[in-house]
Amino acid sequence: MNMFKKTIFSVLASLLIIGNVYADKIRIGTEGAYPPWNSKDASGKLIGFEVELAWTLCRYMEKQCVIVEQDWDGMIPALVMRKFDAIMAGMSITDERKKTITFSQGYADEVASLAVMKGSSLEGLDTPEGINLSLGGSDVTKALKTLTGALAGKTVCVQTATIHQNFLDSGDVGKVDVRTYKTQDEVNLDLASGRCDAALAAAVAFTDYAEKSGKSVVLTGPTFSGGAFGNGVGVGLRQAGDDAIGKRDAELLKAFNKAINKARKNGDISRIATKWFGFDASM
Amino acid sequence: MISSFPKLLSATVITLKLLSASLIIGLFVGLLFAILRLNKNIFINKFAYGYSYLFRGTPLLVQIFIIYYGLGNLIGNNEFLKSSLLWTVLKEPYWCAIIAFALNTGAYTSEILRSAFQTIKPGMIEAGKSLGITSKIIFYKIQIPIAIRQSLPAYGNEIILMLKGTSLASTVTLMDLTGVAKYIVSTTFKPIEVFIIAGSIYLFMTFVIHNLIKYLEKKYSFQ
Numbered sequence: 281m282n283m284f285k286k287t288i289f290s291v292l293a294s295l296l297i298i299g300n301v302y303a304d305k306i307r308i309g310t311e312g313a314y315p316p317w318n319s320k321d322a323s324g325k326l327i328g329f330e331v332e333l334a335w336t337l338c339r340y341m342e343k344q345c346v347i348v349e350q351d352w353d354g355m356i357p358a359l360v361m362r363k364f365d366a367i368m369a370g371m372s373i374t375d376e377r378k379k380t381i382t383f384s385q386g387y388a389d390e391v392a393s394l395a396v397m398k399g400s401s402l403e404g405l406d407t408p409e410g411i412n413l414s415l416g417g418s419d420v421t422k423a424l425k426t427l428t429g430a431l432a433g434k435t436v437c438v439q440t441a442t443i444h445q446n447f448l449d450s451g452d453v454g455k456v457d458v459r460t461y462k463t464q465d466e467v468n469l470d471l472a473s474g475r476c477d478a479a480l481a482a483a484v485a486f487t488d489y490a491e492k493s494g495k496s497v498v499l500t501g502p503t504f505s506g507g508a509f510g511n512g513v514g515v516g517l518r519q520a521g522d523d524a525i526g527k528r529d530a531e532l533l534k535a536f537n538k539a540i541n542k543a544r545k546n547g548d549i550s551r552i553a554t555k556w557f558g559f560d561a562s563m
Numbered sequence: 564m565i566s567s568f569p570k571l572l573s574a575t576v577i578t579l580k581l582l583s584a585s586l587i588i589g590l591f592v593g594l595l596f597a598i599l600r601l602n603k604n605i606f607i608n609k610f611a612y613g614y615s616y617l618f619r620g621t622p623l624l625v626q627i628f629i630i631y632y633g634l635g636n637l638i639g640n641n642e643f644l645k646s647s648l649l650w651t652v653l654k655e656p657y658w659c660a661i662i663a664f665a666l667n668t669g670a671y672t673s674e675i676l677r678s679a680f681q682t683i684k685p686g687m688i689e690a691g692k693s694l695g696i697t698s699k700i701i702f703y704k705i706q707i708p709i710a711i712r713q714s715l716p717a718y719g720n721e722i723i724l725m726l727k728g729t730s731l732a733s734t735v736t737l738m739d740l741t742g743v744a745k746y747i748v749s750t751t752f753k754p755i756e757v758f759i760i761a762g763s764i765y766l767f768m769t770f771v772i773h774n775l776i777k778y779l780e781k782k783y784s785f786q
Contacts, residue, residue: 353749360752380752437736441749459656459736460746469632470736473639475654 306343306532307364308334309350313463314439315488316556317370317513329556330368333387336548337515340539353441353462356380359516365532367516370482372443374510382519384536386512387549389563391503392444393483394427394436395471398496402478405430405501413452413507423502428454430501435459437467437476444480447508464489471497484557512563515540567747567757574743575764581657581729581739585664586722592665593672597710600677611673618670623728626667631659631735660732668725675721679713680706712783719776723769730765740764 310318310330318328326347338345348364359367359381373383391410396402407423431453438444440460448458461467464481468489471479479486483499490497520530543549549562599611618626634653638644652658683706691701733742744761748754 353745354754356752357748357754376750440746460738461736462734466632469636473635474645475635475639475656 304344306338306341306345306366307348308338308345308366308368309348309355309358309364310334310367311352311355311369311463312349313352313465314370314482314485315492316484317482318368329388329552329561330370332552332556333543333549334368336543336552337536337539340542341535343535351462352439356516359518362518365517365529366536369516370513371516372510373512373514374443374446374508376446377510377516380519381516382533384515384517384533385540386514386563387540387544388553388561389505389512390482390484390557390561391505392447392480392509393486393499393503394478394480394501395483395486395497396478396500397471397474398498400477400500402430402434403498403500407502410503410505412505413509415506424452427501431456431478433457434477435475437461437470437479439464439467439481442481443509447504448480450508452508468493468495468497484561567751568760570743570747571740571757571761571764574738574740575768577738578726578729578732578740579768581660581664581732581737582722582726584661585668585729586725588661588665589668589672589725592669593676596669596673597676597680600673601680615670615673618667619674623663623667624731624734627660627663627731627735630663631656635659656732656735656737660729660735660737664725664728664732667728668721671721671724672718675714675717676710679710679717682713683709712785715776715780715783719772719780722772722776726768726772727765 310326310328312318312320312326312328314328316329318326318330321327326349331347334345334347350358350363350369352369355367355369355371356377358364367381371377373386377383394402394405405426407426408419411420411423413420432455435457436448437459438448438461440462445458445460447453448456459470459476461470464485467476467479467481468486470476472493472495478500483503486497486499489495515536517533517536518526518529520526520533540549544562550560553559553561596611596614599607600615602608602611630653638647638650638653644650652662687705687709688701691705692698696704729739730741732739733745736742738746740761744757747757751757
């Protein structure tokens with residue numbers, strides 16, 4: 281019996297020690313389903329631009345990190361509930377999200393675009409190449425008008441709780457039948473099968489899919505930035521509080537900002553971005 | 564959080580539509596396969612058993628995915644099948660969900676009804692025969708009513724399970740109660756409040772179904 285108690289005690293003690301080790305590590309949440317930002321290889325290992333960048337930032341912060349997987353639609357609640365300490369999941373910095381969490385400075389910026397299947401009536405829309413919703417102007421108004429006409433009554437598919445969904449729901453392009461999916465993979469599948477007339481996501485998400493699947497997915501219309509699309513992608517962090525834990529969150533924000541500065545200066549962000557995106561998406 | 568309540572209630576209508584459509588179709592499918600299960604022909608019998616084995620042995624989520632994404636991918640990438648009526652139906656997530664739910668609940672219902680048929684005492688059928696009633700009428704007027712009464716408790720359970728099963732419709736883009744709850748959480752980032760409200764709505768529906776079945780059990784009791 282004594283032996284038994286000893287065993288239980290040592291197991292519990294070791295659990296506590298493991299728990300402490302983890303408490304010292306920075307836990308970074310990512311989705312693992314949004315290539316090339318973050319995804320998984322055939323063996324289930326997390327890979328992608330943000331996974332590699334996360335390890336780099338951790339090296340600069342001189343901290344140990346663990347990367348945690350989390351479904352996209354539960355990302356912000358999981359951060360708030362302290363399941364992890366930081367989000368690096370292609371999450372754009374928007375005012376709406378800033379009501380709940382805070383962001384580091386942006387580390388990458390990438391435009392959004394509509395995609396359709398080759399041969400679709402929506403292919404080759406007559407719009408400027410790119411529009412910035414924050415800037416406004418006649419170009420933006422004209423492009424939005426063209427899109428409103430073209431998308432009327434069409435089904436446009438997006439991943440749930442994204443800037444892309446917010447944009448379609450905002451009414452900037454009129455009343456569109458918006459269909460939401462849990463992951464970008466599912467959006468791609470339904471775009472290819474023809475259930476969606478068009479899809480909206482980061483432009484690279486589509487080019488990456490077209491390249492890997494061999495499906496004839498093509499981009500159409502302008503590329504979008506600004507406004508509902510936010511100001512680049514940053515590390516999502518908890519808003520700092522007054523208590524001890526809250527102060528640690530504030531320190532983490534500073535540490536991430538410093539690490540991003542260093543990584544940018546040393547050219548790490550551009551190098552990793554070029555590796556995964558095929559162009560320099562760093563900011 | 565109160566502001567999310569009307570949205571959740573209107574989503575409950577979709578949940579109830581999905582539930583009623585799949586239960587009605589599922590009941591007919593279940594009855595058909597229960598009768599096939601009781602057939603003496605070994606091929607018909609095994610076919611009906613295979614169906615129920617397949618749909619009871621795999622997760623509902625997998626079934627929905629196979630019908631929605633699996634068939635969608637197969638048909639959507641084939642020009643000939645794409646122009647067929649099949650695609651008009653399977654293109655809509657609503658129908659895909661109803662087909663999956665109906666086939667799933669149909670499998671369970673067939674088992675419930677089969678065992679109910681088997682509990683009918685031969686004496687009851689013989690009594691009918693001795694009165695000169697044709698076996699067709701015995702089946703419709705004696706066997707089916709008794710089987711339905713016998714299966715009420717188990718079937719009530721199945722309705723409740725199916726109600727909760729409809730929450731999987733949100734995985735194929737349908738904005739049912741769970742789908743809308745998830746959507747509200749993803750914009751308000753308040754999971755506890757929203758899911759508690761959604762859960763309470765499910766609980767209330769279960770309460771109504773439970774009491775309805777209890778009432779029917781009492782009404783059609785043999786005592």
